[in-house]
Amino acid sequence: xxxxxxxxxxxxxxxxxxxxxxxxxxxxxxxxxxxxxxxxxxxxxxxxxxxxxxxxxxxxxxxxxxxxxxxxxxxxxxxxxxxxxxxxxxxxxxxxxxxxxxxxxxxxxxxxxxxxxxxxxxxxxxxxxxxxxxxxxxxxxxxxxxxxxxxxxxxxxxxxxxxxxxxxxxxxxxxxxxxxxxxxxxxxxxxxxxxxxxxxxxxxxxxxxxxxxxxxxxxxxxxxxxxxxxxxxxxxxxxxxxxxxxxxxxxxxxxxxxxxxxxxxxxxxxxxxxxxxxxxxxxxxxxxxxxx
Amino acid sequence: xxxxxxxxxxxxxxxxxxxxxxxxxxxxxxxxxxxxxxxxxxxxxxxxxxxxxxxxxxxxxxxxxxxxxxxxxxxxxxxxxxxxxxxxxxxxxxxxxxxxxxxxxxxxxxxxxxxxxxxxxxxxxxxxxxxxxxxxxxxxxxxxxxxxxxxxxxxxxxxxxxxxxxxxxxxxxxxxxxxxxxxxxxxxxxxxxxxxxxxxxxxxxxxxxxxxxxxxxxxxxxxxxxxxxxxxxxxxxxxxxxxxxxxxx
Numbered sequence: 001x002x003x004x005x006x007x008x009x010x011x012x013x014x015x016x017x018x019x020x021x022x023x024x025x026x027x028x029x030x031x032x033x034x035x036x037x038x039x040x041x042x043x044x045x046x047x048x049x050x051x052x053x054x055x056x057x058x059x060x061x062x063x064x065x066x067x068x069x070x071x072x073x074x075x076x077x078x079x080x081x082x083x084x085x086x087x088x089x090x091x092x093x094x095x096x097x098x099x100x101x102x103x104x105x106x107x108x109x110x111x112x113x114x115x116x117x118x119x120x121x122x123x124x125x126x127x128x129x130x131x132x133x134x135x136x137x138x139x140x141x142x143x144x145x146x147x148x149x150x151x152x153x154x155x156x157x158x159x160x161x162x163x164x165x166x167x168x169x170x171x172x173x174x175x176x177x178x179x180x181x182x183x184x185x186x187x188x189x190x191x192x193x194x195x196x197x198x199x200x201x202x203x204x205x206x207x208x209x210x211x212x213x214x215x216x217x218x219x220x221x222x223x224x225x226x227x228x229x230x231x232x233x234x235x236x237x238x239x240x241x242x243x244x245x246x247x248x249x250x251x252x253x254x255x256x257x258x259x260x261x262x263x264x265x266x267x268x269x270x271x272x273x274x275x276x277x278x279x280x281x282x283x284x285x286x287x288x289x290x291x292x
Numbered sequence: 293x294x295x296x297x298x299x300x301x302x303x304x305x306x307x308x309x310x311x312x313x314x315x316x317x318x319x320x321x322x323x324x325x326x327x328x329x330x331x332x333x334x335x336x337x338x339x340x341x342x343x344x345x346x347x348x349x350x351x352x353x354x355x356x357x358x359x360x361x362x363x364x365x366x367x368x369x370x371x372x373x374x375x376x377x378x379x380x381x382x383x384x385x386x387x388x389x390x391x392x393x394x395x396x397x398x399x400x401x402x403x404x405x406x407x408x409x410x411x412x413x414x415x416x417x418x419x420x421x422x423x424x425x426x427x428x429x430x431x432x433x434x435x436x437x438x439x440x441x442x443x444x445x446x447x448x449x450x451x452x453x454x455x456x457x458x459x460x461x462x463x464x465x466x467x468x469x470x471x472x473x474x475x476x477x478x479x480x481x482x483x484x485x486x487x488x489x490x491x492x493x494x495x496x497x498x499x500x501x502x503x504x505x506x507x508x509x510x511x512x513x514x515x516x517x518x519x520x521x522x523x524x525x526x527x528x529x530x531x532x533x534x535x536x537x538x539x540x541x
Contacts, residue, residue: 026360027371030378033416037393040400055399097293114528119297121524123477125494126513129501130300133307133510140303170300231386234479238501248388255392255484266396269389276386 038273044266055262063267072250072268079247082161082236083229086168087176090225091218093169094176098217099210101177102184113181120174128167128238135163135239159241167235172228176221183217184210223283227276247272301517308510325511335496335512342493345407346475349414353471356415357422358464362452364423365430382417383424390417391484398485405487413485414475421474422467429463462530469527473520 045063048056066072101112119127134140135157142154157163187210195205233248240246245253247268254265311320329335364376382390394413398405437459441451457464479494486495493516500509 022359022363023369025356026363026379027375029356029416029419030375033394033397033412034378034381037390037397040396041389041393044396093293093296115294116297118521118524119301121473122301122513122517122520123479123494123497125477125479125497125501126304126516127300129497129509129513130304132501134300134303136504140307170296173297228386231388232480233388234483234498238498251388251392252483255395262396262399265392269392272386273389276389280384 041266041269044263045270047263049261049263063264066264067267067271075245075247075250079230082165083226085165086172086229087222087226089169090173090176094173094180098177098180099184101181116177117174124171127170128235131167158239159243161244164236164240164244167239168229171235172225175224179217179220180214183214187213219283227279231272304510305514308507308514325507328508329512338491338493338496341490342476345410345414345492346472348411349418349475350468350472352415353419353422354464354468356419357467358426361423361426361430365427379420379423383420387480391481395484405485407490409485410482410490413481417481418471418474421470425463425467426460429460433459466527466530469523473523
């Protein structure tokens with residue numbers, strides 16, 4: 001198959017070998033390492049495994065049927081619930097911060113942005129570990145409380161649902177702050193003044209002017225927090241122990257853990273991918289509707 | 293709010309200098325844990341692996357990303373739209389799905405996991421960032437530059453190399469640094485595509501953090517944070533200079 005490469009109007013054409021030199025690596029890489037793996041995953045999800053754990057290609061819907069077993073439905077439900085809670089908390093925390101940053105004077109604005117971003121440029125693993133050192137039963141917080149005799153015995157803070165959500169919020173907060181900041185920065189302050197002049201109170205001008213105008217940023221933030229939070233397994237692994245498995249933990253267990261059922265893991269991954277595509281599609285459609 | 297963001301990191305850093313093995317009470321200042329990081333052979337080996345992986349990933353991502361951006365920017369061809377969409381997929385795709393899909397690919401073609409599979413995985417999620425950075429810069433570039441070079445008798449290839457690439461240098465550098473940091477930090481995709489021998493530093497940290505607290509891990513984290521922040525600040529600086537360059541009339 002040949003793909004004819006035409007130059008944009010009014011510009012010279014590269015010699016043919018050069019064109020291929022540019023096109024081939026990109027196309028080959030994307031097909032080999034993005035398209036092909038996705039297709040293989042799809043095929044696996046309809047396969048079976050034999051007694052040795054090898055994948056045997058048959059056509060079965062059993063993996064998908066198993067995914068709708070109440071056990072796994074509750075894992076899916078919990079993952080979605082945690083992700084939703086994380087997204088909501090992130091939105092509430094990020095909005096005022098992003099707004100204040102956008103209101104700051106330019107030199108301060110850049111400095112604040114850097115101050116907010118630096119913690120998040122460090123590996124989320126290290127940030128999660130930082131919370132472990134604080135929350136662990138022999139950690140800092142319990143130590144402080146014991147030392148001041150506020151409590152008699154260490155509290156169980158780590159390995160709780162709350163700890164997992166805290167870890168997720170701490171990991172994904174910047175993905176909420178940045179897009180909200182992006183749309184808050186573009187907001188014309190004259191619009192708020194106009195709302196005041198027309199008799200809106202602060203609350204009313206926020207609800208009627210500021211919120212609708214920053215909604216695209218908020219929507220982008222929701223998208224960027226919600227989807228990765230569903231599948232994150234490292235944080236629930238570290239801060240939840242085995243007690244609160246999320247969908248990511250179950251998938252991981254099928255591929256590299258003890259369960260070793262790749263077809264089932266593939267089916268779960270495909271379902272997760274479908275959830276992702278649906279959320280993404282809904283989000284894009286709403287974004288387009290707003291533009292139109 | 294800043295306290296919430298910085299608090300845990302400051303605590304982590306402070307206790308990396310504490311003589312006590314348990315993190316609760318401050319007993320005295322020591323650099324012992326930093327020494328232990330240095331003497332820990334598996335950790336240093338993992339750090340070396342990470343640096344090599346990140347370097348190769350960066351070089352490949354820059355080549356693939358820059359060539360791809362130029363191609364998509366400059367030429368119209370069948371499949372360009374599909375290619376553009378595909379470039380966005382690794383950026384948006386949940387990491388775990390990417391990890392397991394690469395794992396099944398390597399299993400299906402019977403490639404044993406190791407150093408090469410980690411590099412392939414890293415390039416796959418890094419090069420789109422380079423491509424997008426270069427594409428943004430190309431969009432702001434005056435097409436007359438290339439036309440002038442061609443009018444002066446340069447071949448398209450020479451025009452690209454002598455005129456376009458130098459103009460793109462800030463974007464390429466910023467993209468390269470981004471690719472390097474992403475590769476150094478990544479855990480999830482690496483988790484599925486590495487063998488124990490090819491474990492990167494974040495994978496080792498993940499393993500250690502699972503076991504429990506150790507001041508050595510605090511020290512290692514601090515070193516990691518300092519290195520990351522340094523790279524980010526350099527990127528920031530470069531992006532600023534590239535912005536002022538492009539806003540010049």
